Structures are given as structure tokens and as C-alpha cells.
Amino acid sequence: MTKDRVNDQVLEENQVAGNGLLDRRLFLKKGLQFGAITTLATSTTLATAKSETPKTEINPADLPWMKTPGEPFSIYGMPSKHEDDVVRYPSPNQVVPGNGVSWTPLHKMEGTITPNGLHYERHHNGVPQIDPKKHRLLIHGLVKNDLTFSIDDLLRYPMQSKICFIECGGNSNAGWNKLPAQAEAGYFNGMVSCSEWTGVPLSVLLDEVGLRKKAKWIIAEGADAFAMQMSIPIEKALDDAFLALYQNGERIRPENGYPLRLIVPGWEGVLNVKWLRRLKVTNRPVMARNETSKYTELQASGKARIFTFPIEAKSLITSPSAHMLLKEKGLYQITGLAWSGRGKVSKVEVSADAGKTWAEAELQEPVLDRSLTRFRLPWHWNGKQSVIMSRVTDETGYEQPERNKLVKERGRKGFFHYNAITRWQVDTDGFVSHVYEKDETQKDNSDISIDSDWD
Amino acid sequence: MTKDRVNDQVLEENQVAGNGLLDRRLFLKKGLQFGAITTLATSTTLATAKSETPKTEINPADLPWMKTPGEPFSIYGMPSKHEDDVVRYPSPNQVVPGNGVSWTPLHKMEGTITPNGLHYERHHNGVPQIDPKKHRLLIHGLVKNDLTFSIDDLLRYPMQSKICFIECGGNSNAGWNKLPAQAEAGYFNGMVSCSEWTGVPLSVLLDEVGLRKKAKWIIAEGADAFAMQMSIPIEKALDDAFLALYQNGERIRPENGYPLRLIVPGWEGVLNVKWLRRLKVTNRPVMARNETSKYTELQASGKARIFTFPIEAKSLITSPSAHMLLKEKGLYQITGLAWSGRGKVSKVEVSADAGKTWAEAELQEPVLDRSLTRFRLPWHWNGKQSVIMSRVTDETGYEQPERNKLVKERGRKGFFHYNAITRWQVDTDGFVSHVYEKDETQKDNSDISIDSDWD
Numbered sequence A, B: 001m002t003k004d005r006v007n008d009q010v011l012e013e014n015q016v017a018g019n020g021l022l023d024r025r026l027f028l029k030k031g032l033q034f035g036a037i038t039t040l041a042t043s044t045t046l047a048t049a050k051s052e053t054p055k056t057e058i059n060p061a062d063l064p065w066m067k068t069p070g071e072p073f074s075i076y077g078m079p080s081k082h083e084d085d086v087v088r089y090p091s092p093n094q095v096v097p098g099n100g101v102s103w104t105p106l107h108k109m110e111g112t113i114t115p116n117g118l119h120y121e122r123h124h125n126g127v128p129q130i131d132p133k134k135h136r137l138l139i140h141g142l143v144k145n146d147l148t149f150s151i152d153d154l155l156r157y158p159m160q161s162k163i164c165f166i167e168c169g170g171n172s173n174a175g176w177n178k179l180p181a182q183a184e185a186g187y188f189n190g191m192v193s194c195s196e197w198t199g200v201p202l203s204v205l206l207d208e209v210g211l212r213k214k215a216k217w218i219i220a221e222g223a224d225a226f227a228m229q230m231s232i233p234i235e236k237a238l239d240d241a242f243l244a245l246y247q248n249g250e251r252i253r254p255e256n257g258y259p260l261r262l263i264v265p266g267w268e269g270v271l272n273v274k275w276l277r278r279l280k281v282t283n284r285p286v287m288a289r290n291e292t293s294k295y296t297e298l299q300a301s302g303k304a305r306i307f308t309f310p311i312e313a314k315s316l317i318t319s320p321s322a323h324m325l326l327k328e329k330g331l332y333q334i335t336g337l338a339w340s341g342r343g344k345v346s347k348v349e350v351s352a353d354a355g356k357t358w359a360e361a362e363l364q365e366p367v368l369d370r371s372l373t374r375f376r377l378p379w380h381w382n383g384k385q386s387v388i389m390s391r392v393t394d395e396t397g398y399e400q401p402e403r404n405k406l407v408k409e410r411g412r413k414g415f416f417h418y419n420a421i422t423r424w425q426v427d428t429d430g431f432v433s434h435v436y437e438k439d440e441t442q443k444d445n446s447d448i449s450i451d452s453d454w455d
Helices: A008-014 A151-155 A202-209 A234-239 A403-410 B008-014 B151-155 B202-209 B234-239 B403-410
Strands: A015-017 A089-092 A100-103 A121-123 A136-141 A147-150 A160-167 A192-201 A217-222 A229-233 A242-247 A261-263 A276-282 A314-319 A330-339 A345-351 A373-381 A386-394 A423-426 A432-435 B015-017 B089-092 B100-103 B121-123 B136-141 B147-150 B160-167 B192-201 B217-222 B229-233 B242-247 B261-263 B276-282 B314-319 B330-339 B345-351 B373-381 B386-394 B423-426 B432-435
Touching: A008 A015, A136 A202, A147 A151, A147 A202, A151 A242, A160 A242, A160 A261, A192 A202, A192 A261, A192 A330, A202 A234, A202 A242, A202 A276, A217 A234, A229 A234, A261 A276, A314 A345, A314 A386, A330 A345, A330 A386, A345 A373, A373 A386, B008 B015, B136 B202, B147 B151, B147 B202, B151 B242, B160 B242, B160 B261, B192 B202, B192 B261, B192 B330, B202 B234, B202 B242, B202 B276, B217 B234, B229 B234, B261 B276, B314 B345, B314 B386, B330 B345, B330 B386, B345 B373, B373 B386
Parallel strands: A136 A276, B136 B276
Antiparallel strands: A089 A100, A100 A121, A136 A147, A160 A192, A192 A242, A217 A229, A217 A276, A242 A261, A314 A330, A330 A373, A345 A386, A386 A423, A423 A432, B089 B100, B100 B121, B136 B147, B160 B192, B192 B242, B217 B229, B217 B276, B242 B261, B314 B330, B330 B373, B345 B386, B386 B423, B423 B432
């Protein structure tokens, strides 16, 4: 059996859209001879000139790790040294020290949970090293009783947990550029991560301080040297916001807000204020720098969008994706992530023929509210140039737009909230690159310089 | 407002079981004056002699981390240095080098996901350092085509993800001892952890090799120096077993099976063979050491239980738990974990009066099949000696037994599959310790020596 022997009839019978997209339930069917489609493994009984893998069982005596005892127990584990390329990609601002981002390597990951070491970072003046014993949260302003909470106080309250994504409003903003960014998928879209956050419902603490009638907004402030301030409508604060102490089972790490982070599910990352030290209840927003001159969007009309809180639905194929190399034609998994700040993902469609035909992808269960949702579809690549793309629809009925449509609606100076469909082109040599729609007619050819804008 | 001012009437109205157990929906109710029950925070407007927390907002100039820029970006994050006591607790076998366990610190964690650095370890001859490029999986035996898979081959197959627990069959075995173990909750019950595992369904690969008619068992073998072998019935292999490559989004770490681990959801940890190198399809079990002289249970009758695959339903209060100190009477969260190898958790009941009365705890949503399930209940501790305990019922209707019942059924030589209710006693000084039922009448007073048995 060689790796390129494929049963064309079985392939044909299971194709659900153009250019080799296969039934998402294909690998759930029992009794099908998968070998007819896959044949990725190497037969150990038939000699093949092509094979480089051993044709019989490897003798344990030939494996160094089976000949001697392994490494001892460790109090805190780390990834294998063979995975030392699976890291965040820091992109510090060259002009403003302590400012910038680091990207989650989405293209090297699977499933939906982001391990804590790889959650993306966005700081405005570095990561403060806070002593939790000295940290306090003050709630004051339009309340009946000002209250101060220590971390030990907060740890005694009944908690809630929620698996949800956090995405920076500026994620994927290279998409506004004239030419397609050629970074790996995660290093251009990886300012989104997903964790199980655990903490105290904000509504409980607001009930405890007692809101006054004029209370309309809450100003959240961080304990970093930037003293980040953000305004949040009181309705959201009372609905599902919470004060997280834990991320994926352990206490939040310093770069993600240790010891306390405000979580506002589905809303822009910047609102999920890290190192939270103060909540001031007010009757109007504070109009801080990051809700006026930044995190607002200049439109083609000359007016700017402001307080664009929810993250629009978005999806992205993470594999195959930019800079990957498909070594041979045959079976591949097309997989990626979809999410919406307005609720659950309803469906993800995939095309392998540049949008001519679409097939519905399998969604990893359970599909959770405001969480990253993994989608997967088997694909038989025939070795020809192909453009693959994904499109999400969320439970409100909103459908992810093509780039031309998004640019037509919003212009190209917006910088934030880029959520268009991403197209990956697989060339005949198997190399994958990022492309735009071909018939695009942009008048404004200027590029946004991303680095200088992350301040 | 002082911390011990509590509205007795509000407390009384919301009590749902004896000794201060409060309605699990208490903190979900809108409009209730939580301050009447909680008052954990310190008022900033009323001076109180007791308070050690600041009475007004802290001046940022007094916080060192707000005066200077923080730490730079990092490619892979780590927990705060202030959390350096949240670690696995290694318990290496003193006689057999490279053998033993390390425990997950459940008592210092929240939510349901175990971060990868804290997943428990169980090794028989250390952690092999495997080069993934040289690793192969062989599937042979009663099959039509022997096949060998490289890791790159496996990475091309359509994958599935499942959040599920893995528990060692020997977890909590100090429970068989005559006297209650006084280790922290995680260091006596923490050979259970929960991750999102992602990989290739075993059924797909078994279809590809083609099972012969006499195929009844699969012998899974690890690539460690111990060459662990375990027998798994073919029905389970075809049902929901899968070959995991990823754990919580990133590739599995060395101590948990890098680069390939067999996952058999809900079954004993030892069957989830790490460093998987071979699957031999046979017509009978291999009767290896770890399914005959170990991981079997001597009964009172003199007969032994063998092939006790599924993990029985179990629950445990992780906070308050052994060695914790409640500093004052008042509101606390009672929280813990429940799980079942036979499906979903249906309910968890909590008692604060040594089992006289019970109240149903809130379960963290979504409750997932064969996963750790977090439960929570608010409790007002009145400062008197109290025994708190939890009891799970799973979707099969099975109810977690009291210790006396379990010992009566199974004797005390079983060593494995201890899943009795755990009782924590809170003394008047707030110190928490582990106790057994008082009217216990054990004839056999000999203790099991745990360390010497972990080989």
C-alpha cells in the first residue's frame, strides 16, 4: 500500500462540496474502509520503495528512551523541548516602552482551550508584579457604601466559572492593509484566546455596595503603571461581568491580570481590565484615552465609531494556513476556530474552491456561549492550486462578511474590529499563503503601520 | 460596618439545610441585599477598630507596581512567584527508582480544567524523553494490514476533542487506612485531573487496519523503559477511545505521554497508556503485571477483583478542606469536585451537620460526560464544631457510599477504587481536619503502607 493510492469512487461518493471537501461525518461512520480514502500510514507487510518508516516493529533496544529510566517527577510541568517553537510571538512597540502585544500561536494548536502560558498579552506599560496581600479592590462613586475588598475577602465569596474567549479589538488589523499579511495565522489573528475563568459575579458586589439611582456606568481601573481606565455600562456589569481570580484552574498569571481581572464576556479585550484595583460607579463614561483617541474607529464619512463593545462573529482556518507546506496530495484535516461576542456559533461553512461552493463543518461539542468553537472538515487535496476559506454564522443570524464587503462598509482607517473571511491559497507545490479576493478595487492604497499604532 | 454584623433574619430565610447551608441560588438572586449576609468587605467610610485594610482609596504613589513600568512580554508565561506553593506534590517510590506518583493540588484550585503543569503524574520508570520524529505507532495482530504511523501521519487525520478526567485507580487509597489521612485534600485525592484532550478516534485507525473476526482485546504498549502494557476490550476501543496528541490546546507534555497517549474516557488512569508505541489486536488479555498482581483488588472473601475498568462516582469538598484555617465565623463558599466514569454527574448534595441534613449544591455548567464537575454552595459558619461532606449521584443513579458501607462491601485490602464520602471537621478554632464516621467498628486495624505499594 502506498500513500497515494486512493479509491476515487469512495472519494467521489463522500464529496460534499467542490474541490475535495468531504462529509464532516465521514470519520464517524462505522464500517467504512477508511483506508480507501486515507492511506496515510505505512504498511508493515508490503515493502514500498517510498517509505522511510520502519516496516516492522521497532526493537525497544533501538530506542534510547526505552533502555534507561526516564526523568524524575516535577512539581510544575513544561512542554517538551521538541515543541519550543510553540510560543507567543511578542511584538513590542518600538516607540513606547512596555507597550505592545504578544500573539497566541493558533496555527500550532488544537481544541479550544488556550493553555495559560500561551494566552495572548496586550499591555500598555508592562506587567506589574503585584503582591496579592497588599492588593485591594475599591468600589465607590454612586453607591450607598464604599467598600474595599482584599483578595482574601474575595476568595470567600461564592464563585462562578465561564469558559469564554477574550479578543483584542485590534486583532487581525493587518487585514485592513492593501496587501495580504503573510504572517502565520496566529501571528496575525492570535490576539484571541479562550480560558475557563472563575471568580465572583460583579452583580453580587454591586448589590453589596448598593447602587444609587443615577448609576449608569462603571469605570474600571487597573493597578499597572499605565493605570488603565475603561467605561462599562451598568447593564453589562449587572448582567454577566465577573471578577476573575482563576484561569484554567489556577490563579491568573501576572501577564493576564494577577491577582484580579474584570471579565466582560464577548466584549473587546481592553474592557477586561487586568490588575483591577478600582470600580467607580458614575453617571457617564470617563472618556479615557483608550475609549476616545484609541479603540474607536474613523469611518469613511469622517465620523468615528465609539464604544463598539461586542466582538463581531469571526472564523479562521488555522490549518492548513499561511507558511504551512502540504508535502503531498491526499487527505488533510481543514480545521479552525470560530467565535462571536453575541452568543453561540450556529454554523461554520468551508469552501475549497474560493467561495464557489460551501460545505458545513463539524463543530466540536459542546458549543459554548462566547467561547472559541473548533470546526473541522476532511479534505482531499488533489495537488492543484486551491483557495480555502471559512465563514461563520452566529445565533443572532449574523454572517461573517467577505473582506470587500467589510471595507466597503467601514473604509480602511478603522484599525479595530476586523472580522472578514480569510482566504488561504494552497499552491501546486503545497505552500500556503494569504490572498485577498481577486477583483478587489481599492482606491486608497496606503498601508496602516501597525507597530506605531499600538500605543 | 464590621465583618461580624450579619442579618440573622436574612440568614434564617435562606437556610436550606442544617448548620447554615444556604440556598445555592442565593447569589444569583437580583435585588437581595447581600451585605446583610456577607459583609466581608471593609467599609471605607465608617472607621472600624478591627479593620486592617485602608479606609480610603490607596494612592497609586504608594504602590510600587504603579510607579514604574512592569515586566516585558514573554514567549511562554508562568504563574506568579506569590503562587509558588501551588505545585504538584511528588511522592516517589523509595524502593523502585523512577516509580511513584505526583499529586494535583486540588485544594488550591478552582473551576474544572487542570492546567497542564499541574496534571497529576504516575510513572513506572520515569518520564521518557521521546524524539517525535523517531516515534512510531504500530498497529498489528489480528488485523488485515499491519500499519505504522508517524506523528506527522497522525496529525493529518480528522480529530476529535473531549474534556474528560483521568483518575488513577489507586487515588485516595489512604482512605482504606484505619486512621483518617491528614494530608491536604489534593495530596490525598489529587490523582485525578481534567483536560481537553484532542486526537484521532481509535475506531478510524482500527477500520484502516481492518479487524479480523477473532479480535476481542487490544494490548496497548508504552515507549517508556517500563514498556507498560495494558489490555482493553475491543468494544471500548471502537466506542470512544482516541489517540491524543494535544492537551488543553498544546501538544501533550512529556510526563503525560508526549507525543501520543491513549485516552479511554472514564476508565482507570493506568489504561490511558502514555508514550503509546504499539497496539496489538488479540483474542485475549495479555495478563501483564499491572492487570494481575497490581490494579486488582483482594476482597474480604479472598478472591480478587480484576479488570475493574470504570471509575466509580466520587465527590470531594476541596474548600474548606484539611489543614485550612477559617479565621472567623461568617460566610464561606463550600466547593469541590464530582465525577463519574459512567457518564454525567446528576447531583451533588452537601451536609454541614455530619450527614443529618443535606442540601443540593449548584453545579457549574455545562456538566460534561466523564468530566470533573465543580459544585458550590454558600455556607454561614457559626463558629461551632461542624462536619462538612459531599455526596454525588451520577446519571446511572449510583450514589457515592459512606466509608463504612464501602469497607463492609469490599474489605480493607483492596488498595484501589476508593470512592467513599470524605468528612472534613471544622473545629471551633477554625482548623479543618479529616475524620471518619464515629460509630465505625473495624476489626482489622492494620494499615496499608502506601509508599511501598506504588511499584
